[in-house]
Amino acid sequence: MLNLKEDIFRSITDGWVLLFSGQGSPSLGMGTTVCDVSINTSHVWDCASDISGIDIRKLCIKGPMSKLIQTRYQQLAVTTINVATLTLLREKFSIEERGYSGHSAGEYSALYAAGVMDMETLFKAIDKRSIIMQSLAKEKKGVMYVVKKYSHNKLWRLIEYLGLNPFVNICCDNSNNQQVIGGRFEEVKILVNYLLLNHVEVIKLSVNGAWHSALMRDGKGPLRQYLEKLNFTRPKNPIIMNVSALNIFNETDIKNQLINQLTDTVKWQDTIKEWAKVGHENFLEIGSKKTLLPLIDDIFPKNSFNKRHASEFI
Numbered sequence: 001m002l003n004l005k006e007d008i009f010r011s012i013t014d015g016w017v018l019l020f021s022g023q024g025s026p027s028l029g030m031g032t033t034v035c036d037v038s039i040n041t042s043h044v045w046d047c048a049s050d051i052s053g054i055d056i057r058k059l060c061i062k063g064p065m066s067k068l069i070q071t072r073y074q075q076l077a078v079t080t081i082n083v084a085t086l087t088l089l090r091e092k093f094s095i096e097e098r099g100y101s102g103h104s105a106g107e108y109s110a111l112y113a114a115g116v117m118d119m120e121t122l123f124k125a126i127d128k129r130s131i132i133m134q135s136l137a138k139e140k141k142g143v144m145y146v147v148k149k150y151s152h153n154k155l156w157r158l159i160e161y162l163g164l165n166p167f168v169n170i171c172c173d174n175s176n177n178q179q180v181i182g183g184r185f186e187e188v189k190i191l192v193n194y195l196l197l198n199h200v201e202v203i204k205l206s207v208n209g210a211w212h213s214a215l216m217r218d219g220k221g222p223l224r225q226y227l228e229k230l231n232f233t234r235p236k237n238p239i240i241m242n243v244s245a246l247n248i249f250n251e252t253d254i255k256n257q258l259i260n261q262l263t264d265t266v267k268w269q270d271t272i273k274e275w276a277k278v279g280h281e282n283f284l285e286i287g288s289k290k291t292l293l294p295l296i297d298d299i300f301p302k303n304s305f306n307k308r309h310a311s312e313f314i
Helices: 006-010 037-051 056-062 072-091 106-113 119-139 154-161 185-197 214-229 251-260 267-279 294-299
Strands: 016-020 098-102 143-149 167-175 178-185 203-205 280-287 306-311
Touching: 037 056, 037 098, 037 119, 037 203, 056 072, 072 106, 072 119, 072 280, 098 106, 098 267, 106 119, 106 154, 106 251, 119 214, 143 185, 154 167, 154 214, 167 185, 167 267, 178 185, 178 203, 178 214, 185 203, 214 251, 267 294, 280 294, 294 306
Parallel strands: 016 098, 016 280, 280 306
Antiparallel strands: 143 178, 143 203, 167 178
16 A cells, blocks of 8 residues: 555656755754665765765755855755765666756756766766855955845846846746846945835845856866766756756757856746746655745746655655
8 A cells, every 4th residue: 555655656657857956044953854864865965075075964964054155065964965865766766757857957967867977977967066156255345135026127128228237146046036147246236235225125035146147257167177088968858957948958058058057047937937938747756854845926926836855754
């Protein structure tokens, strides 16, 4: 007799699109439910620690928070939790995986899930990315804000009207109700003050750099040189990527997307719309918190999609 969790999975005949979260709001104790609960999950944490030279278990469980909030450490922690969660789910259930997408750093987890990279290659890639971004954040002071209830097109027209391009970018087009802006401190402040004067809600993000903006441009060369040495293979199922919001299947094109992702907008809204366009309505979020599923409700307010979070099953 099937238990409830098995019944939920096996009753879905259309398969699942797996969504992987990126950097967000870290907390002490994150990942404990998928840490060392099986031989295979232990291997994930060991692999991440061995390649990075950082004790990822200790970092997630004990912090300190002053480290965990830094992109150098948070990207590794998030990726470890994503992969350990996926590993445990695959151990427990025969999930029909139809496609993959990851938000920002989560895109690397999605590529692993799609078979583009093996585990060692994944942690080498995300380790290098985190080092590059942390270094640039120290060198080029930037800031990021969430902008609520403001469309992408309207916000972009405002940036151009105020003459802030290329110093300010829309870093993430997350949904109809959520944009993320970032860039050089002085210019971002001009935009934020304008929005506040017009009663638009803005929230400063606790990050130490301006990801997906021109401030990350100097990282593209070093990341390209490193990724060119790594072995990528064709994904086993479609993967819709951040920069283009399109299904990318060529190994060279995948690497180019990852490189351009450093400076270009994360087109998350277009990504979800693309999955819906090709007929997918079942979304399973992989990560420590439910961050991506609520965005689907913003993008499609009257949707009847089947949306689940990994925590419901493990």
